[in-house]
Amino acid sequence: MSLQECDTIVSASNAILDGYTDTDVAIAIRDGLIADLGKKGDVIAKWQSKNELDLGRALLMPGLINAHTHVPMTFLRGFADDLPLMDWLTKHIFPVEAHLTNRIVALGARLGMYEMMRGGTTGFVDSYLLEANVLEEADKMGMRCVAGEAVFAFPSPAYPNWEAAADLYRAQAEKYRNHSRIKLCMMPHSVYTTSDDILRQSMELAQELDIMYHIHLSESAGEVAQSKELHQGMRPVEYAKSLGLLTNRSIFAHMVDLTDQELDWVAESGAQIVHNPVSNLKLASGIAPVADMVSKRISVAIGTDGAASNNSLDMFESMKLAAILAKGAMKDATVIPAEMAFKMATQEGARAMMKPDVGVLKIGAPADMIALDLNEPNVVPLYNEISHAVYASNAKDCILTMVEGKVLYQNGTYADGLYAETVAEMQDLVQWARSKANSL
Amino acid sequence: MSLQECDTIVSASNAILDGYTDTDVAIAIRDGLIADLGKKGDVIAKWQSKNELDLGRALLMPGLINAHTHVPMTFLRGFADDLPLMDWLTKHIFPVEAHLTNRIVALGARLGMYEMMRGGTTGFVDSYLLEANVLEEADKMGMRCVAGEAVFAFPSPAYPNWEAAADLYRAQAEKYRNHSRIKLCMMPHSVYTTSDDILRQSMELAQELDIMYHIHLSESAGEVAQSKELHQGMRPVEYAKSLGLLTNRSIFAHMVDLTDQELDWVAESGAQIVHNPVSNLKLASGIAPVADMVSKRISVAIGTDGAASNNSLDMFESMKLAAILAKGAMKDATVIPAEMAFKMATQEGARAMMKPDVGVLKIGAPADMIALDLNEPNVVPLYNEISHAVYASNAKDCILTMVEGKVLYQNGTYADGLYAETVAEMQDLVQWARSKANSL
Numbered sequence: 001m002s003l004q005e006c007d008t009i010v011s012a013s014n015a016i017l018d019g020y021t022d023t024d025v026a027i028a029i030r031d032g033l034i035a036d037l038g039k040k041g042d043v044i045a046k047w048q049s050k051n052e053l054d055l056g057r058a059l060l061m062p063g064l065i066n067a068h069t070h071v072p073m074t075f076l077r078g079f080a081d082d083l084p085l086m087d088w089l090t091k092h093i094f095p096v097e098a099h100l101t102n103r104i105v106a107l108g109a110r111l112g113m114y115e116m117m118r119g120g121t122t123g124f125v126d127s128y129l130l131e132a133n134v135l136e137e138a139d140k141m142g143m144r145c146v147a148g149e150a151v152f153a154f155p156s157p158a159y160p161n162w163e164a165a166a167d168l169y170r171a172q173a174e175k176y177r178n179h180s181r182i183k184l185c186m187m188p189h190s191v192y193t194t195s196d197d198i199l200r201q202s203m204e205l206a207q208e209l210d211i212m213y214h215i216h217l218s219e220s221a222g223e224v225a226q227s228k229e230l231h232q233g234m235r236p237v238e239y240a241k242s243l244g245l246l247t248n249r250s251i252f253a254h255m256v257d258l259t260d261q262e263l264d265w266v267a268e269s270g271a272q273i274v275h276n277p278v279s280n281l282k283l284a285s286g287i288a289p290v291a292d293m294v295s296k297r298i299s300v301a302i303g304t305d306g307a308a309s310n311n312s313l314d315m316f317e318s319m320k321l322a323a324i325l326a327k328g329a330m331k332d333a334t335v336i337p338a339e340m341a342f343k344m345a346t347q348e349g350a351r352a353m354m355k356p357d358v359g360v361l362k363i364g365a366p367a368d369m370i371a372l373d374l375n376e377p378n379v380v381p382l383y384n385e386i387s388h389a390v391y392a393s394n395a396k397d398c399i400l401t402m403v404e405g406k407v408l409y410q411n412g413t414y415a416d417g418l419y420a421e422t423v424a425e426m427q428d429l430v431q432w433a434r435s436k437a438n439s440l
Numbered sequence: 441m442s443l444q445e446c447d448t449i450v451s452a453s454n455a456i457l458d459g460y461t462d463t464d465v466a467i468a469i470r471d472g473l474i475a476d477l478g479k480k481g482d483v484i485a486k487w488q489s490k491n492e493l494d495l496g497r498a499l500l501m502p503g504l505i506n507a508h509t510h511v512p513m514t515f516l517r518g519f520a521d522d523l524p525l526m527d528w529l530t531k532h533i534f535p536v537e538a539h540l541t542n543r544i545v546a547l548g549a550r551l552g553m554y555e556m557m558r559g560g561t562t563g564f565v566d567s568y569l570l571e572a573n574v575l576e577e578a579d580k581m582g583m584r585c586v587a588g589e590a591v592f593a594f595p596s597p598a599y600p601n602w603e604a605a606a607d608l609y610r611a612q613a614e615k616y617r618n619h620s621r622i623k624l625c626m627m628p629h630s631v632y633t634t635s636d637d638i639l640r641q642s643m644e645l646a647q648e649l650d651i652m653y654h655i656h657l658s659e660s661a662g663e664v665a666q667s668k669e670l671h672q673g674m675r676p677v678e679y680a681k682s683l684g685l686l687t688n689r690s691i692f693a694h695m696v697d698l699t700d701q702e703l704d705w706v707a708e709s710g711a712q713i714v715h716n717p718v719s720n721l722k723l724a725s726g727i728a729p730v731a732d733m734v735s736k737r738i739s740v741a742i743g744t745d746g747a748a749s750n751n752s753l754d755m756f757e758s759m760k761l762a763a764i765l766a767k768g769a770m771k772d773a774t775v776i777p778a779e780m781a782f783k784m785a786t787q788e789g790a791r792a793m794m795k796p797d798v799g800v801l802k803i804g805a806p807a808d809m810i811a812l813d814l815n816e817p818n819v820v821p822l823y824n825e826i827s828h829a830v831y832a833s834n835a836k837d838c839i840l841t842m843v844e845g846k847v848l849y850q851n852g853t854y855a856d857g858l859y860a861e862t863v864a865e866m867q868d869l870v871q872w873a874r875s876k877a878n879s880l
Contacts, residue, residue: 074817074820074821075821077820077821077823077828077832078822078823078824078827078828078831078832079823081777081778081824081827081831082767082773082774082777082778083773083774084772084773084774085773088773111817111820112817114817115817115818118816118817118818119818221771278764280768281764281765281767281768282763282764282767282768282773282831283767283773284767284768284770284771284772284773285768285771286768286771287768287769307832310831311827311828311831311832312818312831312832312834313818314818314834317757317760320757321761323722324718324721324722325721325765327522327721327722327723327724328720328721328722328724328725328726328727329727330724331661331724331725331726332524332724333522333523333524333525333528333722333723333724334522334523334524337521337522338521338522375863376558376836377514377551377552377554377555377558377859377863378555378558378559378752378753378754378835380514380517380551380863380866380867381514381515381517381518381866381867381869381870382518382867382870383517383518383519383870383873383874384518384521387518387521387751388517388518388751391518391521391722391750391751391752392517392518392747392751392752394559394752394754394834394835394836395818395834395836396816396834396835396836396837397836419817423815423817423820426820426821427820427821427822429821430821430822430823433823434823
């Protein structure tokens with residue numbers, strides 16, 4: 001039998017594959033896709049490759065997907081903590097954001113992507129101001145990214161009004177139409193920062209462009225109170241439902257303050273939820289009823305939210321917290337077992353990206369994968385790979401991050417060679433940001 | 441002015457010192473103590489040292505103190521997850537523990553200490569079966585350790601009855617009386633696994649030996665229900681109070697299920713609490729009322745609990761979770777600010793060790809300190825050192841761990857040279873542990 005050719009063969013002592021784990025595994029990659037996988041001996045016997053990466057004692061697994069973040073906000077990491085939400089936003093975050101530039105957004109996005117690839121995240125769903133910069137940097141840096149300009153009812157640096165925002169969306173959707181890694185997502189910020197018309201029209205545009213519709217919803221008790229006051233007693237989910245926003249292309253971020261009826265509506269609609277446990281705790285929004293969501297068969301993905309309210313973009317941390325917080329809140333150790341938290345951080349994240357093949361290592365899927373170092377003390381001994389990935393691993397155990405078969409990060413080195421200058425330029429922003437906050 | 445001699449000078453770009461932060465700092469160490477600290481130029485001008493460690497862009501800070509753990513249990517890391525507490529204990533953990541040997545306990549302790557020193561923890565408070573092995577390994581490995589044999593009313597591998605356990609405590613207290621890093625601690629397991637007599641007599645012995653008295657208390661609703669049934673309607677804290685266990689040498693681990701009255705009693709007694717947020721969530725015990733504890737001026741330290749119920753010994757994770765979980769539970773973003781969480785993981789931990797000087801970098805204190813790599817993306821940019829230590833850092837950002845001025849871990853290398861063989865021997869235990877559980 002003659003050998004088939006592939007680009008790379010990655011092998012390791014352990015792997016989490018499509019619903020099962022295996023030892024002594026190799027994965028053959030061709031044209032960015034997984035061409036074959038199996039026992040190392042079998043794969044080597046069938047494939048000839050230009051590059052061989054033998055990782056030794058390591059755990060190969062799908063890259064984690066950060067299904068809700070604002071990646072440029074790394075530039076405000078640790079800028080203001082431990083404050084009530086409205087003080088935090090109006091006295092600290094907004095005054096600095098009022099001076100945003102394309103360069104700052106690009107720089108924040110670059111830093112956040114370095115942090116994510118360093119920590120085993122291969123894809124992310126993002127919205128912020130001047131988001132074109134995030135799309136461009138993700139394209140250059142090789143990460144998988146689904147993103148859209150944050151849509152508000154008031155002017156933003158990227159558009160004066162909804163019509164201009166819609167034009168921006170159409171142009172960007174066209175620009176990235178055939179891109180395998182980058183995709184648009186409709187990103188109305190929230191029901192409380194938009195309007196009936198914008199919410200409806202943005203849903204129509206999402207349908208026209210065939211993209212997901214991703215919105216912050218029912219994040220806090222304050223949002224619920226405001227909604228009831230402004231919208232004839234309707235809570236945010238009911239209000240969103242009245243506007244036709246509960247669809248199977250809808251993704252609701254946070255969803256902390258909910259009634260059982262609201263969860264039933266979401267379940268019936270086929271909409272998805274993104275759970276952001278770290279941010280919900282740090283901003284004191286509360287604890288989302290994730291066990292209830294799952295028992296109603298709602299798809300739940302996991303996000304870190306932005307670094308200004310987390311303060312990291314660590315999906316391993318958020319995956320573990322998603323699993324344990326639900327147990328503590330429900331006083332039931334059996335809810336959100338490790339396998340489910342793992343699925344939320346991988347396959348359910350892939351659904352949020354409209355890229356269902358990503359999130360599982362299987363033949364034909366894009367080679368978006370990572371490897372964890374199994375020589376570190378926190379993952380010894382090894383009884384169960386998924387338990388270790390969820391409960392014992394640390395983002396920094398990641399030694400290899402690959403998207404579409406291309407190495408983005410390996411053993412301390414970022415492939416694009418621009419890490420040091422990005423860090424230096426970002427550090428220089430500290431004085432600038434402080435001066436903008438102090439100028440209030 | 442002639443130069444004074446010291447053993448080591450450690451310098452770095454940033455440091456968290458005694459209640460303040462500074463840049464461009466050097467610390468001079470002599471005979472295991474901090475002999476001087478200040479701006480690098482000033483320290484270098486005064487001290488001549490045999491070793492110089494210039495860490496560059498790094499954050500020097502006191503080592504974290506894990507104030508409640510069962511470090512040998514690393515050998516059961518990931519062995520059984522997502523189970524109700526009683527199933528987990530009786531069907532999985534106890535059947536394996538029934539076959540414990542000195543070698544397994546020593547090996548588990550070694551692995552746990554590697555994990556802790558790798559992750560920036562310099563000291564820990566421990567109890568388990570055959571604990572003499574933990575004391576001995578901590579002595580050899582250079583970590584700071586306060587520990588005691590777990591005391592039960594039933595025979596354990598280390599003693600047949602309380603009288604023998606008391607003799608063991610007296611002998612070990614004598615053995616380590618003048619040790620600067622190792623100290624005994626009275627460790628009755630819980631009110632539900634001991635007896636009135638043992639609880640009272642162990643407190644008397646703690647007073648006789650002048651050691652802390654550390655016990656699991658009010659960990660879960662189940663424990664409270666059982667206490668009320670067995671002890672004339674008294675909840676665990678009231679029962680402990682009736683036996684004279686609420687003293688200023690008492691340390692209560694977990695303390696999840698509490699009334700306001702119970703917290704007042706604890707506050708009046710001067711007893712300390714150790715909060716174990718990860719384990720409390722994972723075992724579904726619930727959320728301890730830490731904000732209430734702090735507002736009543738109770739000293740609260742932080743622990744990871746054992747690796748079988750966490751599943752890591754990561755104090756950075758537990759410190760962050762202590763800060764954010766209290767906010768989410770109270771719906772108040774201002775409770776347990778970063779500075780307080782940091783103090784809980786350092787100075788309050790030092791109190792739990794009866795070693796108040798540890799936990800702050802100041803002249804005269806033992807040089808128990810660590811350094812975090814500030815070149816990692818998750819700690820860029822740097823606005824506030826304490827915010828980054830609590831909210832943004834990762835245990836694996838630790839590049840240097842030092843106890844009493846001796847380097848235990850630096851940049852991937854464990855000083856004692858036995859890491860690889862410990863890992864290999866531990867991994868070999870997997871089949872053995874599985875066979876013991878399956879033999880049920």
